[in-house]
Amino acid sequence: MKKHTTIYDIAKKANTSTATVSRVLSNSNYPVSHELRQKIVKVAKELNYVPNMLGRQLKTNNSMTIGVIIPSITNPFYSSLVLGIEDIAQSRGYHLLLCNSHRSPELEKKYLKTLFEKQVKGLIVSSISQNHKLLKELVEKGLSMVAFDQTIDGFNSSQIHFDFRRAGLMAIEYLWKKGHKKIAFISSPLSRPSRKDTYKGYLDGHKQFNISVNKDLVQIASREEEVSERNYEFHNGIEMTRKLLKKDELPTAIFCCNDMTAFGVMNELAAQEIKVPEQISVMGFDNIEFAEMVTPPLTTIQQPDYEMGRMACNLLLDQLNGESTEHVDIMLQPRIIERKSVQ
Amino acid sequence: MKKHTTIYDIAKKANTSTATVSRVLSNSNYPVSHELRQKIVKVAKELNYVPNMLGRQLKTNNSMTIGVIIPSITNPFYSSLVLGIEDIAQSRGYHLLLCNSHRSPELEKKYLKTLFEKQVKGLIVSSISQNHKLLKELVEKGLSMVAFDQTIDGFNSSQIHFDFRRAGLMAIEYLWKKGHKKIAFISSPLSRPSRKDTYKGYLDGHKQFNISVNKDLVQIASREEEVSERNYEFHNGIEMTRKLLKKDELPTAIFCCNDMTAFGVMNELAAQEIKVPEQISVMGFDNIEFAEMVTPPLTTIQQPDYEMGRMACNLLLDQLNGESTEHVDIMLQPRIIERKSVQ
């Protein structure tokens, strides 16, 4: 584990200056004679030179690294999102610092700080915190960011939204057209704006199609997710279904706040020997990869996770590179994916 | 987006030197008088100081960042692994650079190089490349690494293995004890040592329990996964099941190389109206989160993904911090998770 060779070593051996070596080895388009150039490249190879990017980064104040903060990579929605982000980042020469906030505002805050200290200039974040003071501060200090899921107003930053409210409405419309009038809603707590909007859409749909809302059919968890809990959504789906099935009036269809919850619902229905979709239809939300893998394959609403990731990253990098200074606000539209869980 | 304040600014305003400021602000245990210390902290706050870690990193030659290279974060096995890694990294003050190799040796190589240039001193890798020349070079140059899945010999690095061969054997033993004698094996290509070992275990089991191996029951994909293909394992499971069901002799149980493949198998069986487990039992491998969410819940072999991630990261960081210089080789043992897909 000896000393690494630096451009200084190369300059010495090639009888030239560090300036010229730098010009050649950093692919600058600064003119350097062909012979010298070749010599430098040759010597660099001989000495087994590996550039130390920290030097460059310190000098140029550009770390070519972006940060990503999400609740948990274990959630397939986020893993697809991150894959999309990383694919673009990689193709444009950036690396990606991954941070799982575990839905903890404290952790999120810590990450925000340390990423910024590491000179991350671009951030893609699905913020859990209600308090955007720090985020705002950082943006003022020069951080570029693209936000997901949550409307963060009051400062300049691009945002990618998904029309949850419309999605909720579309779900009800779809179910209503299939003849359903007793449609349950099963959800984890409405602690995120996205969930609230989905629920609003559910209500919108009832109004629009003149279906009365039966409170017994709305089962929203009151208990918040524990930070370290695994498979929370799934288990909550089970729990809420049990509650639902104890009520006097049973639904003919269940609309779930996400696919994992829907899996829990289907699981409990199967346990109680209720056939999906023959006796009760189930509709999910997200269209994660597994939605097509369960039996019956889940009818759901697509959130274009991978594409959202790519889009977010391109947006961010354009912004970072000054290729586009204006901040965009994108509202992606839902699409229903018909499979077999709704009849 | 003005100039950031540096320790120099603080030193000036607090009438002291950068050395002292650094001592205070970097939590060094170097003695500094209480008054001066307080003053520095106060001024730092006033000036809204944010340390620039690049300076420190360049100086100390320690980036407090580790790299992770995996095939794809979209695979739930890897996302749990990465979560485990990140949880430990975070708790020990490190950040994590995530790289998806997409099973491309070229991409893997590129990541290896760029990570090293970024002064990443620790790496956790599930290598796809057969050629470990570069990896070896980097380790010689001072990179610490922990490898997964693949035996990389010839140089010092910790490795975490899983006993795939024994797992294969255990699966057959389990199935045999349930009375199965016609056990199919469905797998993606045996391009990774882990898969080969699983298959060896399958054969071991047949030998041990005196079951003759019927080649018709062994369906291993010949077509390699395309780099950008999504849900490959799932679709391969479907495809191989179709092939299998065309044969004269049908199995009473199917052992799959991983859970995703098992989902494909179950899906196709359902499509052909074959009941699981009444008519054919299905056994998976990995115990990803979704294994308990499908219907029927999948009986499978546990690979302790999250724990492996934590372990790998702790190992790596101990090594980096010189807390343990010896390189460990760990072989984790399989455990059968009984659910409902085997009868």
Place this chain on the structure above:
DNA sequence: CTGTTAGCGCTTTCAC
């Protein structure tokens, strides 16, 4: 305790 100073490895004026 405190300050001076010399870099870490690289880029980038600026002068030649």
Place this chain on the structure above:
DNA sequence: GTGAAAGCGCTAACAG
């Protein structure tokens, strides 16, 4: 085309 030299922001001898 080329090189000298001044830093980027920070830490760590070393001297006092």
